[in-house]
Amino acid sequence: MTATETLTPVTTAPSQAGHRPPTFYRDPVSCLQSIFGALLLDAGHDPVAALGARWEFRHIPGDVRSEEFYFPGRTPDDTAGSMMPYHPVHSAWSVPTSDEPLAELAALIDSGVLPIAAVDNYHLPFRPAYHDVHAAHLVLVFGVDRERGLVLVSDTMPPEFAGPIRAEDFLNAWGSANPADHQDAFFSNAGIGRRYLTVEVGTPWPADDPATLLSAVRANAGDLTADLPADAAHWTGLAGLRRYVDHVVAAARGGEADPLKALYTFGWSQQAMCSLHGEYLRTRGHRWAVPALREAGRAVESAAHAWTGLRVTAAHGWPDPAAAAADLHRHGTRLHRRYEAAATAVDRAARALNDLTV
Amino acid sequence: MSNTSSGRFNVWGNSFAAEDLPAGGTGVVVDAVTFTMPPTGTGAPDNVRCAGQYLDLGPQADLADWLYLLAAGERRVEDEIALHFADGSVDFEPVRVSDFWAAPPAFGETKAFATLMHYPIHTQFGVPATIWCQRVPVTRRAPLTGIGLPHNVALHIFAATLQPAAARPAALEVTR
Known part of the structure; x- marks a missing residue:
């Protein structure tokens, strides 16, 4: 189907959310955490408490897609549930089943669900990459006016945009092949295919209190320190991180570029999760006057910041992987040490939380 | 419009707008500290990408x-x-x-300069490019003779100034 066919004039009332969606942004997060955070705010919840409760390491060999919103899910096909396992939030990917894809989005909006559309920035006039760089991204759709040929979208990432764009532009972005682009080795070369995410924010919503946090950090710690079988499909925990770093360094020494390109993309998912967990612990440590919790949060944030050296070294180094191998080893080793130190700090914080809750 | 493609501060070719920065060679004061700005906008290197360089401070330690x-x-x-x-x-x-790139001071730094963001083929509004003023403590009471920069290509340094040791401050009262 072409954009022109879809834009045949229709006499349909516009579909539009009752208000402009809120925005949520932190500089370490991608469009995925940012847009989920916006929906959580819209539902009346604190995004940091939900997105920041889980702290894990998870790499799924062969699974990384070159999209800004890639996330290695513990639950297949439920990205939100994988990111927020302690909260009743779930998501599912869909593609339109009818020959009127905008009508499908409009019907969702009319039912109170704001769909998240995968898009190629190249076709979006408000993105810096417009008519320059192909890159897979997410926007929140909060209105469809088929009669006037407009789609209302909210983009929570800088330069931040909320308003109408031409339906033709939206359809081009939504249906883009997102071809390989030498200017962006990390988020191009992954077809968009008119995918969209729907998110369900359910009940009951967990309390934001010391007992609930204690339960989460205990579960996180159990997974983080678990043994890793040699044939594990998911590389998880501290052992999985060690295995991943060894894999990247060996690939670089062997002159393989693809694992370095994938590192930048995959690493964003882990850096964002780490950063939000650190913020969650630190801010609750401040709110509840638990110094050990504040310190644990800062230690986790320090682990998040260690992703920068590894990711940026890979991003600059993939054209000559062998030359980057020593620096990747240095940054990967430091990253692992910071995860270990943070896990120790979180364990101390858990004891302090336990004292608070008994 | 100036050339927006040659800066390439990051891997996407984003960079600062030199016309919004103080002229190279001039003294600028940030946080009551004087820095000498590097020459910017000439196409020549104007910052150090940290790769383990050693800065020898010479005999005047x-x-x-x-x-x-x-x-x-x-x-x-x-x-x-x-x-x-x-x-x-x-x-x-x-x-x-x-x-x-469009970020707050996560570590309590002072915003020294913010410019428009350069992209390879245009200048972008709403995405500020910021140079931060940060400080590193020198705790040892001994003459400083050299500085070893980290091996971290994500860190760029435009200027550096050493603040001489001040008179010994009064002791803080430790209450807890």
Whole structure:
């Protein structure tokens, strides 16, 4: 189907959310955490408490897609549930089943669900990459006016945009092949295919209190320190991180570029999760006057910041992987040490939380 | 419009707008500290990308309290700088610099300069490019003779100034 066919004039009332969606942004997060955070705010919840409760390491060999919103899910096909396992939030990917894809989005909006559309920035006039760089991204759709040929979208990432764009532009972005682009080795070369995410924010919503946090950090710690079988499909925990770093360094020494390109993309998912967990612990440590919790949060944030050296070294180094191998080893080793130190700090914080809750 | 493609501060070719920065060679004061700006907008290198370089401070070694930096990160950077002293001792001190791309000061830095963001083929509004003023403590009471920069290509330094040791401050009252 072409954009022109879809834009045949229709006499349909516009579909539009009752208000402009809120925005949520932190500089370490991608469009995925940012847009989920916006929906959580819209539902009346604190995004940091939900997105920041889980702290894990998870790499799924062969699974990384070159999209800004890639996330290695513990639950297949439920990205939100994988990111927020302690909260009743779930998501599912869909593609339109009818020959009127905008009508499908409009019907969702009319039912109170704001769909998240995968898009190629190249076709979006408000993105810096417009008519320059192909890159897979997410926007929140909060209105469809088929009669006037407009789609209302909210983009929570800088330069931040909320308003109408031409339906033709939206359809081009939504249906883009997102071809390989030498200017962006990390988020191009992954077809968009008119995918969209729907998110369900359910009940009951967990309390934001010391007992609930204690339960989460205990579960996180159990997974983080678990043994890793040699044939594990998911590389998880501290052992999985060690295995991943060894894999990247060996690939670089062997002159393989693809694992370095994938590192930048995959690493964003882990850096964002780490950063939000650190913020969650630190801010609750401040709110509840638990110094050990504040310190644990800062230690986790320090682990998040260690992703920068590894990711940026890979991003600059993939054209000559062998030359980057020593620096990747240095940054990967430091990253692992910071995860270990943070896990120790979180364990101390858990004891302090336990004292608070008994 | 100036050339927006040659800066290439990060891997996407984003950079600062030189016309919004102080002229090269001029003294600028940030946080009551004077820095000498590098020449910008000429196409020549105007910052140091940290790759383990050693800065020899020469024979005029003196006591210092702080190393002040004008710097920016490709995302948040938290690393270590090696401080070398006249008696052969070395201390590693933390250096923390925030992202230059549309970010707040995550480590409590002062915003030194913010410019429009350069993209390879245009100038972007609404995405500020920031140079931060950050400081690194020099705790050892010995003459500082050299500085070892981290091996971290995400950290860029535009200017540095050593603040001489001040008179010994009054002791803080420790109540807890």
